[in-house]
Amino acid sequence: MELRKKYLKNVKKIVVKVGSSTLTHKSGLLNLNQIEKIVRQIADLHNEGKEVVLVTSGAIAAGIGKLGFKNRPKTIPEKQAAAAVGQGILMHMYEKIFSEYGKVAAQILITKDDISHRTRFLNARNTFFALAEMGAIPIVNENDAIIVDEIKFGDNDTLSATVASFVEADLLILLSDIEGLYDCNPRVNPNAKLIHEVKEITEEIENCAGGAGSSLGTGGMATKISAGRISTAAGVSMVIANGEHENVIRDIVNLKEVGTLFAPNEHPLPLRKHWITFSTDIKGKLVVDNGAFEAVFYNHKSLLPKGLVNVEGFFEQGQIVSIENLKGIEIGRGITNYSSSEIEQIKGLNSDEIEDKLGYKNYDEIIHCNNMVIS
Numbered sequence: 001m002e003l004r005k006k007y008l009k010n011v012k013k014i015v016v017k018v019g020s021s022t023l024t025h026k027s028g029l030l031n032l033n034q035i036e037k038i039v040r041q042i043a044d045l046h047n048e049g050k051e052v053v054l055v056t057s058g059a060i061a062a063g064i065g066k067l068g069f070k071n072r073p074k075t076i077p078e079k080q081a082a083a084a085v086g087q088g089i090l091m092h093m094y095e096k097i098f099s100e101y102g103k104v105a106a107q108i109l110i111t112k113d114d115i116s117h118r119t120r121f122l123n124a125r126n127t128f129f130a131l132a133e134m135g136a137i138p139i140v141n142e143n144d145a146i147i148v149d150e151i152k153f154g155d156n157d158t159l160s161a162t163v164a165s166f167v168e169a170d171l172l173i174l175l176s177d178i179e180g181l182y183d184c185n186p187r188v189n190p191n192a193k194l195i196h197e198v199k200e201i202t203e204e205i206e207n208c209a210g211g212a213g214s215s216l217g218t219g220g221m222a223t224k225i226s227a228g229r230i231s232t233a234a235g236v237s238m239v240i241a242n243g244e245h246e247n248v249i250r251d252i253v254n255l256k257e258v259g260t261l262f263a264p265n266e267h268p269l270p271l272r273k274h275w276i277t278f279s280t281d282i283k284g285k286l287v288v289d290n291g292a293f294e295a296v297f298y299n300h301k302s303l304l305p306k307g308l309v310n311v312e313g314f315f316e317q318g319q320i321v322s323i324e325n326l327k328g329i330e331i332g333r334g335i336t337n338y339s340s341s342e343i344e345q346i347k348g349l350n351s352d353e354i355e356d357k358l359g360y361k362n363y364d365e366i367i368h369c370n371n372m373v374i375s
């Protein structure tokens with residue numbers, strides 16, 4: 001209870017994620033009662049002056065129901081078609097119910113790729129801030145109709161944690177069809193005990209998450225724990241709770257002991273470093289010698305061309321690359337100042353030799369220490 005008082009007492013900005021299993025009946029059709037309950041609670045918090053973002057699943061599930069699939073489709077075109085149909089159905093419902101409560105709903109569809117690009121990431125952030133200023137409620141989902149598995153978040157737990165981090169929320173609420181995190185899987189063990197508060201996500205906590213999941217959504221407990229890693233590292237508290245309870249969102253904000261609270265990190269990563277660590281695709285790899293390893297890893301210095309032994313992958317300036325030592329262990333990640341083909345030419349050189357080699361020099365460093373996160 002202590003942690004709830006400490007972290008949830010004055011939450012101002014809240015991201016609520018609702019899973020497919022909460023929003024749809026087993027038939028695949030929308031659970032209108034449930035949607036109504038969630039929208040009402042969000043509208044009420046908004047009336048109270050809180051800023052709320054809703055991350056909703058259910059597009060694929062709603063499309064499955066409407067298109068008459070018997071089981072969850074497996075092929076990409078079928079899933080994309082289901083999402084294209086279902087997203088419209090979902091938004092129609094949200095728009096209808098939010099406007100009954102006098103609220104403006106705004107749809108934002110995001111892909112992992114959008115977040116991986118620094119400028120698109122910052123643009124997305126600005127859209128959220130602009131909507132908040134106008135009093136609209138952003139309703140977010142992954143852009144499932146156009147995205148393929150390799151480059152997607154894949155589950156809305158991860159998506160919502162990413163959104164909560166970059167809008168700098170105080171609290172992320174993951175609503176599911178389970179009470180919270182148990183010490184073992186409650187679907188198979190009737191003696192499983194609910195864990196009320198998690199101070200730090202340890203290996204033991206990860207083991208509790210097992211791999212439970214339901215048939216309509218994609219997120220089991222494991223993706224919720226990894227969402228916890230992303231959000232708590234950004235200083236955002238997270239609560240997993242059962243979305244079917246009458247006033248669950250309100251109860252959490254009123255400090256009632258529902259669900260499982262994950263305490264935020266006391267020393268959150270600054271936004272840029274958080275983005276480098278969690279939100280990006282790694283486009284390549286830089287292998288460094290022992291001297292550079294010491295300088296970067298232990299002394300938090302910038303990475304210079306001198307210490308580079310090898311470059312792998314094809315990438316442009318501004319993309320995220322991984323830094324490895326000679327043993328093949330990742331020691332950090334960062335935003336590169338030079339492309340892979342430029343680095344191929346300047347690796348091993350002193351910084352004052354860059355211009356002679358390339359004909360220009362934009363930076364002394366390959367990765368500046370401010371744009372780097374050490375593992």
Ligand code: GLU
Nearest residue numbers: 057058059060155156218
């Ligand atoms: N984005 C998917 C949908 O709207 C759901 C992903 C998830 O269930 O986590 O259907």
